[in-house]
Amino acid sequence: MRSTLKRIAFIAAFAALIIMAPSAALAFDETTSTLPPDMDEATCGGCHDPWPDAIFVDPNSGVHGGYTITTSKCSECHSVHQAPASGVMLLPGATTKATCLTCHDGTAGRGVYGTIAARGLTVGSSHSIEDTTVVPGGDENTGGAISVAFSGPGGTLTCTSCHSPHGADVVNAYVGERERSYTWGVIGTTNSSKLLKQSPGNSTTPTADYGSDWCLGCHKGRSSGLSAAHNHPADSKATTTTPFIYTNVAKLNSDTLTGVTELGTLAGTNRGYLMPFPRTAQQTGHAPICQQCHEDSRMVGTLSADGTQGDAAAYTITTPDGWTATDNPRFQNFPHETQNYRMLVEATSTAYYDDLCLNCHPVQQLP
Known part of the structure; x- marks a missing residue:
C-alpha cells in the first residue's frame, strides 16, 4: 500500500512538473538568447510549441x-514605432540574418x-550566410561557379534566400531527421x-517537393539534363517526368543484408544511401537524388562483395x-x-574517397 501511494505521489508530482515547465523554442536557449528587451521570453510558449508535429500544424x-x-504574432518580430534605426522592415536586426539570430x-x-563547433569539431562545409555571393555549380552553361545577387547585404546569400519567414509559397510538408531540443532531451x-x-x-521555376529540383533552383549547373556540362546522374524533372523526391526514393527494406528495395522516405534510416547492383525494379529508370550523396555526415554501411546486396548501418x-558522439x-x-567535405555523407572534412562511390558502384561490377 505504501509503495502504491509513493508511485501515485511521484506520478502526480511529475505531471505537475510538466504542466509548470515552460515551452522551449526549437533552436535557442530561452534563458540566454539575444532577444531584445521589449520581447518577453516568458511568453515564448505562446508561439513555440516544441512537441512533435506541432510546428506549423497547429495555427497557434x-x-x-x-x-x-486573434493572434499576436507580428509584434514578436516587427516593431511598429520602436525598431532600430539600423534595421530593415521594422525588424530588430540590422540584417535578415541578425533578425533570425535573435531567436x-x-x-x-x-x-x-554552431552545434558542430560547440562539440569541439570542425565544420567541413556549410551554406555561408551573408558571407558569399558565389554559388558552386550555379552556371548552367558551364557547370561552374557563378556569382548571384541574393537579398543579403551586398547581394550575399541570406536566410530568406531559402526560407520563407511567413510560410508563403513553401514546399509540401515532410518529416526530416533533425531531433528537436528540449529540457529533457529529444522530443x-x-x-x-x-x-x-x-x-x-533567384529561381523562377517553383518546385512543390523537397528533392533534387529544389537544390537545382540555385545549383543549376549540376543538372543531369544539361548539354553543356556533364554531371553525375541525378533524378530531377530534367531527366524524368516523375523524379524521386526526399519522401519517395528506392531504399533497402532492412538494416540487415538484403538486395530487396522498397519506396519510402530517405529520412529515419541509412538504407537509402546504398544501391545494390544490378538495380532493383524500384530503382529502374531512376538516378539517385542529390540528398543521397549530400546529407548529414554518417556511416551508411556497405555493399556485399558482389554488390548485389546492401548492409545498412x-x-x-x-x-x-x-551531444552523443556515437549517434x-x-x-x-x-x-x-x-x-x-562538400556536405557528402561519407568523407573527411577536407576530401572524399572511394568509400563514397562504392556505396553504389561495387568493384566487381565495374567495366
Missing part, C-alpha cells in the same frame, strides 16, 4: 504562420549553426515545410544537437552545415 504554434484576427542563435550549440522530428521556399535563391539518434548521424543540420 510558431511566429512564421497561422496569422488570424535562432544556436546558443549553447542548440541550433542548426522528436516534425512534419513541416521547414519554411523552404518553392523557388529558392544502424540509424541511431539518442540525444539532440550532437549516426550525430548531427542533423544539413543543408546548413556538416562535418564533411
Whole structure:
C-alpha cells in the first residue's frame, strides 16, 4: 500500500512538473538568447510549441504562420514605432540574418549553426550566410561557379534566400531527421515545410517537393539534363517526368543484408544511401537524388562483395544537437552545415574517397 501511494505521489508530482515547465523554442536557449528587451521570453510558449508535429500544424504554434484576427504574432518580430534605426522592415536586426539570430542563435550549440563547433569539431562545409555571393555549380552553361545577387547585404546569400519567414509559397510538408531540443532531451522530428521556399535563391521555376529540383533552383549547373556540362546522374524533372523526391526514393527494406528495395522516405534510416547492383525494379529508370550523396555526415554501411546486396548501418539518434558522439548521424543540420567535405555523407572534412562511390558502384561490377 505504501509503495502504491509513493508511485501515485511521484506520478502526480511529475505531471505537475510538466504542466509548470515552460515551452522551449526549437533552436535557442530561452534563458540566454539575444532577444531584445521589449520581447518577453516568458511568453515564448505562446508561439513555440516544441512537441512533435506541432510546428506549423497547429495555427497557434510558431511566429512564421497561422496569422488570424486573434493572434499576436507580428509584434514578436516587427516593431511598429520602436525598431532600430539600423534595421530593415521594422525588424530588430540590422540584417535578415541578425533578425533570425535573435531567436535562432544556436546558443549553447542548440541550433542548426554552431552545434558542430560547440562539440569541439570542425565544420567541413556549410551554406555561408551573408558571407558569399558565389554559388558552386550555379552556371548552367558551364557547370561552374557563378556569382548571384541574393537579398543579403551586398547581394550575399541570406536566410530568406531559402526560407520563407511567413510560410508563403513553401514546399509540401515532410518529416526530416533533425531531433528537436528540449529540457529533457529529444522530443522528436516534425512534419513541416521547414519554411523552404518553392523557388529558392533567384529561381523562377517553383518546385512543390523537397528533392533534387529544389537544390537545382540555385545549383543549376549540376543538372543531369544539361548539354553543356556533364554531371553525375541525378533524378530531377530534367531527366524524368516523375523524379524521386526526399519522401519517395528506392531504399533497402532492412538494416540487415538484403538486395530487396522498397519506396519510402530517405529520412529515419541509412538504407537509402546504398544501391545494390544490378538495380532493383524500384530503382529502374531512376538516378539517385542529390540528398543521397549530400546529407548529414554518417556511416551508411556497405555493399556485399558482389554488390548485389546492401548492409545498412544502424540509424541511431539518442540525444539532440550532437551531444552523443556515437549517434549516426550525430548531427542533423544539413543543408546548413556538416562535418564533411562538400556536405557528402561519407568523407573527411577536407576530401572524399572511394568509400563514397562504392556505396553504389561495387568493384566487381565495374567495366
